[in-house]
Amino acid sequence: MMHAEPSYNFFLVALSYFIATFGSYTGLQLVKGMRHAEEGERTKWIISASFALGGGAVWAMHFIGMIAYDMGMPVVYDPWLTAASLAIAVIVVGLGLFLLSTRPNSIAMLLIAGVIAGSGISSMHFSGMAAMITAADMDYNNTLVIVSVLIGIAAATAAFWLAFNLEGTMQMIGASFVMAIAVCGMHYVGMEAMIMTHNPNLAMPESGVEPLTMGLFIFCFSMIMLVLCLVVTLSQLNKKMYEALEAEDDEEDELEEAAKN
Template sequence: MEEVSPSYDTALVVASFLISALGAYCALATMTLVRGRDGRVSKLNAAFAGLALGGVGIWSMHFLGMMAWDIDAPTGYEPMETAFSLLLAVGASVMALGYMAAGPFTVRRLLVAGPLAGLGVAGMHFVGMGSMRFAGTLQWNAGLVVLSVVIAVVAATAALWLAFAVRGRNRRVGAAFVMAAAVSLMHYTGMAAADVFCSTGDRTIGLPGLLYRSDLMTMVVSVALAVVAIIGIDVFFQRVLRATEQPSR
């Protein structure tokens, strides 16, 4: 086994950050519609916000970040584990945002939902890395693993606070970039926790039945664009509908 020093594709690192910010902004925009004028909570909007945050802001960011990571060997991803990581990210985000939206904002709610979302993010990250297959193995730095989990919990708690405290489009844009920076910091800290060891054999041979770069890129972009398009259209028509509604007397 030979230790390898990974390199990064700067363009994809930047793209991973931007797609995280896009997902975060979609989530924040949707959260403004979670409560109707009658005070009722829209479970559909909470689910859409969780889908935007988990599916685009976290999951798509993670795998673009993984594609930016080059170890000079064919790297594939097990399809079922990759899909499970998506469900994990979305599920944790939906539960956290739904719990926050179910009642008035309180510190207690934040301290329950924040760690829930953070552990979901961290779980998604390491399941996603665990789905990776290549001619070698990873050895983990326990200290950096713990640090990445702590960052995930703190970042998720801050993100949920922003989701319920921010008002105004410009502030939402700023909050989205803050959330993207937090998610990216957790992601790249988690990646730094892994030391890569490749076999000294032929590194050009890939394993069958895996998702490789082109397939994964198609999946990530498709998920991100589909989620953003669906949520963007939904938010637009909901706002038009609310603008035309007469306040109840």
């Protein structure tokens, strides 16, 4: 029996941070759109923000970060557990956003939403880890697992507060870098908690998704999704701003007309 020493591809580590940052920025913009949307339009904004934050900033970052980890032995991924981990990330972030949208100024609701989303994100992380199939037994350092869960809860709570309180573009860019650090921190602490022990009696499955194939698919799909979400969001926000300016001009014209009469 031997313990596999971790080795990271730092290009992929940097790529995981990049997609966490871009996903965070896109998610913040979508939540901004939700805050300015009419009552009947908020659901679609919440769903879009859930995919950007849960699917892009968290899940895509998580799997690219996992692929960056080289255990020195072949690894494939269970596609069903991988898909389930994506669903968990999107659903828990969406639930947190929905709860907070009902009472955006409530500190108690912020904490509840943060705990739900953060715990769910941690569940996503460890279900994603369970999707790894290799000739090794997996165990965990419980202390580091607890630390990673606490980081996930803190990251989710901070992300929700930022999403519901920021307006300026530069503020959102800065917040995106901070959120990405928190998301990556949770992930890599969770990875550090993993203890892999080589077991030659475990056979590799005949089928599974190769890490490189999965990494390329996740990155390309996530970037396309995030860019489309961002373009639609910015166009909608610009449209609303233009409509608001037009309404102000019309109001001023009416006042001037009334003054003349």
